Amino acid sequence: MATTSAKRRVKDSPRAATAVLSVLGYVLVLGTFAGLFPYPELERATVDLLSHAIAGVNTVALAAIVLGVLWIRRGEVRKHRAAMLTAFACILAFLALYLVKVGGGGEKAIAATGPVYYAYLAMLAIHIVLSVVAVPVVIHAVVLGLTHSPAELRSTAHARVGRWAAGAWGLSLALGIVTYLLLNHVYGVEEYMAALLPLVGPLAADRR
Numbered sequence: 001m002a003t004t005s006a007k008r009r010v011k012d013s014p015r016a017a018t019a020v021l022s023v024l025g026y027v028l029v030l031g032t033f034a035g036l037f038p039y040p041e042l043e044r045a046t047v048d049l050l051s052h053a054i055a056g057v058n059t060v061a062l063a064a065i066v067l068g069v070l071w072i073r074r075g076e077v078r079k080h081r082a083a084m085l086t087a088f089a090c091i092l093a094f095l096a097l098y099l100v101k102v103g104g105g106g107e108k109a110i111a112a113t114g115p116v117y118y119a120y121l122a123m124l125a126i127h128i129v130l131s132v133v134a135v136p137v138v139i140h141a142v143v144l145g146l147t148h149s150p151a152e153l154r155s156t157a158h159a160r161v162g163r164w165a166a167g168a169w170g171l172s173l174a175l176g177i178v179t180y181l182l183l184n185h186v187y188g189v190e191e192y193m194a195a196l197l198p199l200v201g202p203l204a205a206d207r208r
Contacts, residue, residue, distance in 0.1 A: 011147035014156075018143055022136040025095070032103045039103030047105030048184075054097050055180040061090035062173040065166050072162075077150050084162075088142050091169070112187040120182055123175045130172035134165060141165040 010017045031037050042050070068083030110120050144158040153159070 010143060014140060014143045014147065018136055018140040021139045021143075025135055025139075026132075028095070028099060032099045037099075037103060039100060042101070042105040044105075047101055050097050050101040050105065051180065051184060054094055054101070055177060055184075057090050057094050057097065058173045058176055058180075061087045061094070062170060062177065064090065065170045065173070069166050081145065084142070084145065087169075088138070091138065110183045110187050112182070116182075116187070120179060124179050127172050127175040127179060130168050130175075134168040134172060137161060138165045138169055 028037075032039070064083045064087035068080050068087065071077075071083060072080035110117065112120060141158060141162040144153060144156050144161070148156060148158070
């Protein structure tokens, strides 16, 4: 069957599959920022709603990652698998919401000054960098997990890659949630900018 054959090809070449999926993700994000894809224009209220939805999805993803790590340490493989697939599904949901928000809405700047402002920028920068770097790591761990049995995974890099994936994406999610709270519920929004900021724009823009 075609499905079985495709799975076999991915199983035999997990790095190639990871590369293809990672490039696809990067193209979607960069293409959205560059204005290459059409998105419906969104009202401010809709953009705010998407921001809240993204924060909720990221919170569920972070909880799933934490549970997945705890369960695999206890040897509960099925629970670990379910938790990590839940986290990955949340990542995909985040990507969809994020692209719609950025492509059809706008960006925000935090109404804070001094040390808080610079701490916010530092957390936002780390959040963005980890989000970018973690993409192939997360995808590789998921590809290995979906194409190998638990016994087969012991002879792969799944455990090592999975630790890096959980750490990088977990920290990115945590920082994203903190900066969301600072921007939307603690200090508020100082400026609401037009959609599709240049890629070299200031990190003050909230990209969640």
